[in-house]
Amino acid sequence: MSFLGQLYGRAPALLTDLYQLTMAYAHWHYGSGEREAVFHLFFREAPFNNGFAIACGIETAVEYVTRLSFSDADIDYLSTLKDNAGDALFEADFLAYLRDLRFTGDIDAVPEGTAVFAHQPMLRVRAPIIQAQLLESALLNIMNFPTLVATKAARIAHAAGDDPVLDFGLRKAQGIDGGVSAARAAYIGGCAGTSNVLAGQLFGIPVSGTHAHGWVMAFDDEIDAFDAYAAALPDNCIFLVDTYDTLEGIDNAIRAGHRLRERGHEMAGIRLDSGDLSELSKTARRMLDAAGFPEAKIAASSSLDEKVVAELKREGAPIVLWGVGTRLTTAQPDAALDGVYKLAAIRNDAGQWSYRMKLSDTPGKLTRPGVHQVRRFLEDGLPVADLLFDAAAANTAWAGTHGEHCHAFEPDAPHIDLLVPAVRAGAPAGAAPPLADVRAHAREQFACFAARSDYPALIDRYLEESTHALRDWLAHRGERAVEPANEA
Amino acid sequence: MSFLGQLYGRAPALLTDLYQLTMAYAHWHYGSGEREAVFHLFFREAPFNNGFAIACGIETAVEYVTRLSFSDADIDYLSTLKDNAGDALFEADFLAYLRDLRFTGDIDAVPEGTAVFAHQPMLRVRAPIIQAQLLESALLNIMNFPTLVATKAARIAHAAGDDPVLDFGLRKAQGIDGGVSAARAAYIGGCAGTSNVLAGQLFGIPVSGTHAHGWVMAFDDEIDAFDAYAAALPDNCIFLVDTYDTLEGIDNAIRAGHRLRERGHEMAGIRLDSGDLSELSKTARRMLDAAGFPEAKIAASSSLDEKVVAELKREGAPIVLWGVGTRLTTAQPDAALDGVYKLAAIRNDAGQWSYRMKLSDTPGKLTRPGVHQVRRFLEDGLPVADLLFDAAAANTAWAGTHGEHCHAFEPDAPHIDLLVPAVRAGAPAGAAPPLADVRAHAREQFACFAARSDYPALIDRYLEESTHALRDWLAHRGERAVEPANEA
Known part of the structure; x- marks a missing residue:
């Protein structure tokens, strides 16, 4: 379950x-409900100008469809x-x-955590149209937000390098599910853990947390609050030092840390939640080092996102633990993935695929007909280019364009096809991988593609030609719908 | 339930x-867990530069606390x-x-749908600190997002005047709960209904919807699609006309409308989902009127928010039904309410209130100590000013400042106190009002305050003085915590 x-x-x-x-x-x-149709779930623009997104929500989508x-x-x-x-x-x-x-149909999906580019399907549904159409809203609800947050988390984790990033976003999320699905997606994207205990219980995500300002304010003096916390949880002490005056708070943390040490425990660190994090963290580092706490970590958690983290890193801020809340869970500034779910082919009366597309004055909103697959070509095991092609048509060109460049491929050159069976005849095609494996895959994918802003995510020439032919037909109604030259 | x-x-x-x-x-x-404490849940800045917010989530908060x-x-x-x-x-x-x-404590809350200003508590929790502190994350999760969306919905509904606004945001929401809680909050804020069937089932919110581009694309010709839809649902026909060419789509809708009329039914209208909505809606209106369909409504649903709706209204666009999705459910551009939950008082060993506050270099982040209440003064039944005061202190000044102006009040002048009992000794203080009543209250509140950008939401002078005294004490540690001069 x-x-x-x-x-x-x-x-x-x-x-x-x-x-x-x-x-x-x-x-x-x-x-007309039983006519077989193909829908693709894809986005038209990657969020955060990231170039690609980390696909997330697949396991939940499969669960939804197969339990429906x-x-x-x-x-x-x-x-x-x-x-x-x-x-x-x-x-x-x-x-x-x-x-x-x-649901009696088939779904092919990219493995959860895979890097996907605009127009590449994350899910492809092939089913009687009455079923396939019915899934649209649920699949978009289940995929759009987790994909957005996994991508955001990956960007933040990337900016933080080897430092752990923690999801603190529950209080700003859209309800319980919003908080839990954000925690899951953030973990897949690269967060090391979450403050959200329910997400920890449900998915085994590591949970962490120490204390809030409310703890300090409940005592007459900050040092009393630190000592009382340390008495209860001597091996879980990251003191929040900015309730009143941050430098005084660091002093109090050091005093509490000495007393902890006398009892045979070590202060884990301090947390900064406001102010100039660069300056304060450097001062805190000097104070902690001078007081004999070089191992005490400095955590920060104030309106952080990938830009702030990267800037603090550039400034040499000695922060090694990052708590990220609002801007992760609400994925600001984008707040939504523009994922859509579009009909691309339907069987005609003769049982052949009849291709369909949505026209638009905005070129990016034009949909491409066909039964899509994405071939990711590899050299020495590393991706060199993607090609979106029509898996139902035999005459794929195995060539596409990307900006100024044209790429052609031997179809049998080393590659993987991104879409793999997820649902067959209404049943799961296999067990979902463990969350930790999904996370490792996402980390590897993000690291691979983040360094490749010019990565060629191509669209097959034949697919573009059939798109143009169908668009012309739709515009002029001069002939019937385009059918693929050969059918797989 | x-x-x-x-x-x-x-x-x-x-x-x-x-x-x-x-x-x-x-x-x-x-x-220290049994010491009675007071926490306030409030925001420091109203979203969308709206001046105030529509409080939402109270019923769910009460349910959470009393079932915990x-x-x-x-x-x-x-x-x-x-x-x-x-x-x-x-x-x-x-x-x-x-x-x-x-939970064994008391909660006072503003009635759901009430207009609240910065620093005014939407909820006040009074309970043993171990319980009161424990509720923080859940209460913020339950209140922050619905309050944000109710406020956004109210702004959009206000811009739309008497036209119905429908929530279409499910596919961009944060999971199932995100979609359902957004639909509920949007309805409270002023939406007339939702496309979200689950929200309709759970809360009785009116649901609506007709067809998507996928319906049209499933047929060889747009007119066939309209006719087929009309055959099944002759009294639910709002034809989506922009799958291929919008003007041709309007023509096809008119043709389908004539055939519907021959069968004794009326086309309800058409929907525009892309393009220049102002120009297209005017053209569509002329075409529909000329064809004998002056009653057919024009609906629109393309990246709408309060600014776009207001601009279309200014331009005289004859759109009378507004479908709002992403920008409602994700409440762009703000995406989160900055609601916080802060300790303001705790009993000392003698059982008296000891006041607490969070210091900050940012004046807006400074919290005010006390046991807060908000008195809303009325003239001829209409609000003239709010005063945030300390309900546990007898020497309230009944005067406050707002910008350049100083206001003083007779405490017994006509007024309502915004915080009313919601939970007493861990049990609900009464039944939650029906959703339709909450919605009517929110509509009335928004209309009242939207026209009052200079509305004085004051903070009592005594409260400011005790805040300053406590801040000085915290800064200088020269004396003990401030206790109120008299206790209620």
Whole structure:
């Protein structure tokens, strides 16, 4: 039992926008619901100008899809909905159909933690259109936010180098789930742990924390507060020193640290939560060293993000433990991933793929038809280029463009295909990897691609040509929909 | 059973930052846990430069606090945590204490939907400090985000005037809870409904929706898609017209509308989801009117927020239905409310209140000691000024300053006190009001204060004086903590 099972005890089928249900009803009514369709879940622009994102939420998406079913209570609720004329919105026969509906299709997904670029599918759903369309809202809800936060966490962890970064964002998250899913995504992205105890319980993420300003304020004097804390938790002492006056707080921490040492314990460190972190951390380091506490760590936790961490590193701030809250959990300044879920192909009456795309005046919003796969070519085991191609078409060009450059490939050159089976005929294609493995994969992926701002994430020439042909047809309606030259 | 009960089936006690538990343990160990303390939950800066916020999340906060208990599984998990020396972080006797812990204190809160200003408590907790401190993370998680979204929704609804605004944000929310709590807060703030079916089921919020681009793309021609939808849902037709070419889409909607009319139904309207909404909506209005559909509504849903809606209104765009997604649910550009939960008073050994405050170089971050209440003075039933004062001190000045102006009041002049009993001795002080009543209250509050950018939200002079006295004492340590001159 995974995320949804542990947190909610179910995968709520009504986690959807109403229009998914009205479309399902209209497909059912029209008789078009069983036509096989392909949808891609992808983003059009990487967040934070990062170039790529760390795909996250896959395990939860698989859990949702494979557990999906409408309960009697769900059906009862849907039966109460009215249309604009005051009549029942849905026929009873459709609701009976929904009651028995299960996902029976296939999903291919990138392994959780994989670096993905714009237009590359993180998930590809192939199922009767009534099912595939119905999943849109839930899959986007489950994937968009974790992918955003995993990417943000990876950026912050990258800026912090080998220092541990901790997620402190619970209090600013969108409810319990927001806090828990942010903690999970942040851990995958590279955080070393979280303050969120529920996330620790559910996922085994390391939890950490010592005390807040409220602890110090509960005592008449700061030193009394430190001593009292140390009496209870002598091996968990990171003293928060900025409740009143930070330099005096560091002095008090040193006094408490000496008394701890007399009792055979070591102060773990101090935490700065306000002020000029660069100056204060340098002063604190000097004071701690001079007092005989060279091993005491300096933690910081004030409105941090990757830019602030990088700047403090540049300034030589001797901070070695980073607590990140609001700007991680709300992923400022972006706050949302622009992930979308778009129909790309549907079987025609003859059972062949008929390609579909959304037109837009904004070139970046134009969707590409086909049944996509991403081939990541390797040299000496390291990625050299990605190629998005149509896996259902035989005449892939194995060549694409990226800026000024054109790249061509031998299709059998060393490579991996990013999309791998996640769901087959409605059942999980395998067990999800342990969270620690996902995290290690994400760390390796981020490190690999963060240094490659010119990495060529290409789109196959044939795919671009079929896109242009379909766009022209849609614009001029001169001929029928484009079908692939050969079908896989 | 309310939010948490319906969504999670419980109020998870581990919804907290670890440091709340280590502080609780240290209080338990030191013997200071039973001293009565007062904490205030407030924000220091209103979001969106709005001047005030719409308080939201109160009902859920009360539910959380009054249901709080640690399960055996929670205790088992906590028993596995280790300190830096590898020993158990918590003693078994403390865990046994936690197992039996229930909240026994009092909470006063503003009625949900009330307009609150910076430094005014939305919640005031009075309880043994071990309990009151333990609630911090959960209360902030439960209050911060809904208050932010209710305020954002109120701003958008205000910009839209009498037009309905619908929440379409599920796909960008932080998980299931993020989507559901955003829908609830958005409804309280003034949205007319949501696309989120789960929120409709749980809270009775009106749900709405018709179809997406994916519906149109599933058919060979747009007109076939509209006709097929209309066949199934003739009284729920708002045709999305921008899948390919918007003007052609409007033409197709009109054709489908005529056929609907022949069958005795009326097209409800069309929806624009991209492009120049001002120009397109005016063109669409002319086309619909000319074709005999003056009653067909024009809906819009493309990256909308209060600024875009207001600008479209100024330009005379004939849009009458607004679907708001990302910028509502993620409350861009702020993304988080800076709500905090701060200790303000604790009983001394003699049982008297001893006042506490957090110092900071940033004046806005300085906290005010006392047991706060907010008196909202009225004239002819309308608010004229708020006064934050210390309800535990008898010598309130009943006067405060606001910018250049000084205001003095007769304490018995017509007024309401904003904080009212929410929890007494650990039990709910009354039933939560129906959601529709909360929404009506919030609408009335927003309308009242939105027009009053100079509204005087004052802080009592005595409270400022005691704050200054305590700050001076903390800075100079020349005397003991400030105690109130008289205690209520």
